[in-house]
Amino acid sequence: MLISKSIIVIIILSCSVFSQKADLVIKNGFIWTVDKNNSIHQALAISGDSIIYVGSNTETDRYIDSQTEILDLDGAMVTPGFYDNHVHFESTGRLLYGLNLLDVSTEKEFTKRIRSVNDRYAKDTWITGGDWSAYETWLEGDVSNSKRTKDKSSPYGDFFLPNKKMIDKFTRNRPVLVRRFDRKVYLANSVALKKANISKSVPDPEGIVVQRNRFGEPTGILFNPISNSVESTVLIKDSIKEYFSKIMPKISLEQKTAETIETLKKMSSVGVTSYCDVTSDISYLNIYKSLRDRGKMTARVRYRPSLDKWKSVKEIGSKVGYNDKWIRYGATKAWIDGIMGNSSARFYEPYSND
Template identity: 40%
Template sequence: MKLLTISSVKILVILFFQQILLAQMPKADLIFVNGKIWTVDKSKPVAQAVAVLGDKIIAVGSNSEIKKYAGKNTKIVDLKRHLMLPGFIDDHTHFVSGGFQLMSVNLRDAKTPEEFAQRIKEYAEKNPGRWITGGDWDHELWGGELPRKEWIDKYTQNVPVFVTRYDGHMGLANSLALKLAGITRETPDPPGGLIVRDENGEPTGILKDEAMSLVYRVIPEPTLEERINAIKLALEEAKKLGLTGIHDIGTTEDLRAYQELYKRGELTLRVYLRLPISQWEDLAKLGIEVPFGNDFIRIGSLKAFADGSLGSMTALFFEPYDENPNTKGLATDIVIDGRLEKWAIEADKAKLQLSIHAIGDSANSLVLTLFEKIVRENPSWDRRFRIEHAQHIHPKDFARFKNLNVIASMQPYHAIDDGRWAEKRIGKERCRTSYAFRPFLDHGG
């Protein structure tokens, strides 16, 4: 009887302290139960439940473990065995320009030249006197014919237009925009760019890659508040897609807008910003090494372009395009004049990460050669070279990615997207080493 009494007292003491501990546990605002929750923890990759307090996950575990965090005001959601994932990080975005696209004329699903022109006509009527930009068109939707200024001139005599293909590597200017930019039949193609001309040598309105800069320089820069509004629209889209972080390709003006949103408490995802490589010296003089910033905004790396895109037939290949044997694509102006090599070597010395866009096999190869030179000449550090897209690779170059520890920054979306016409552009054989996720893994990349 005495032993029973002592045991009972011990149990009561244990229960008493358990209640104290439970009372001290934070009470969640939100609890998800009965789910298949991917934890990203190799020791315990799947859990049943998760507790959230404010904007923080405070516990992950079994239903019984997590229900201890429930209070009288806790909302409990039954996942009914559905999969729950952490927030996504999109490592290749043009976030601010995407926001501006949401504010501009939408040509993304225009399926005929007539629909293309009609949408621009309607937008011009609703927004008189303002530059019409955006676009996001895809000429493959109506058979592959590139649009011409004549399609839209009669609707836009008093408003300049420059609408880009959705890859951002070519655009259509109307006659007024060409006039404002000073583009005539005598205007030479700039290095790294192409002014498309008709059989009489007249510009059709299509400008590719560096030729687009001739128009961009006369388009008024958006104000800070316009930039902020564009980001807000993009943030709303990001929420719908479960994005909690992005790697953005932007400018110092974009950085200022992100900072302002952060100060206002309105930045709802984390931004890893890549600035133009031309600004490497400014960052180096400030002593900035990447990543630099706080939990919400970081300067992540420097971005450069080595070539164009497959869709615009400006991605740089060793051999001509099957679809147009007269071109192998375009190297960018900074490749042609040597600035890319000079800037990249000096930026790496300053411990600024390099992130270089390369789509064609020749572009990827020349960037790898540049990285090899940097490794030979500069002191070693945790440099984490990136090649954005790494889309079409010559077989000899897979091992070079591994040997140099280059991140092949590839996105499955591009295989779904450009993949629709890849074989038409470059043929079946070169497609065998395109979107090469498996070969990269097999080579240890």
């Protein structure tokens, strides 16, 4: 009698699987599953956000009804989506939606990019971020062999160091605070300097080195002080960011959501279907939840906050329905040194350019 019941249960379960209909069926493809046998199939069926069948063209017919969309690939290849395990999602969204200076290391391109953002941003919106000179610094490798001349006024050996005169003319009515890629150097225009009470007659704010011309006038360049202590790099103290955060308006939830959607679109366009979000602000958990609940999350995320945010994560984690197949906690992140890109990572031997 027990055997009979087991057989009935198996039959019922089998029938329920085959009775499930697909929203999308893909046929005539070269579908690489990347399973342990590296098997190749012709077709697959998708229902909602799940793949319910991978196999032959013929077998997918049982998942098709009048509402099913059918896509003929005509031999095109299908692979599983990519997983990007290290995405600074918040800053990526700001670069895609706002100002991107990663590949900029000349005055001409620097002013061009900032002018473009200035022309399209709403009135009174701060221009921030940018991360200038990243690609140049990384491509230089051993900077001691570089043919370019370093700016001697910078303690960090910059090849390109902007100043407020480059942008003041077209940003008279808007504060600007942009940064080098490693956040050790910032540029503020005259509007931002005035709001921050940084001027010829005022001493440098605590924890910030203000570059000044021979008359004592700030050039717009601000340095986070050099420190060789391990303690100073564990959480990467950014004195300039902390100082200006007191006068800068917080970025709105609407802007963060728009940046998130823009970044997800970019990910989808190159086949990224899941990622690890490294150190984004805790507010992004609620943005992800909102998009998920509205069916607008197009990639699965593992959230990895910085170690100093662990209490906030603990407080809200159980209240908003995380840890499902779309949003999960990954780990926490902390630092014990810097990065190789600017010679701040710690090694036993000194850098050749020290």
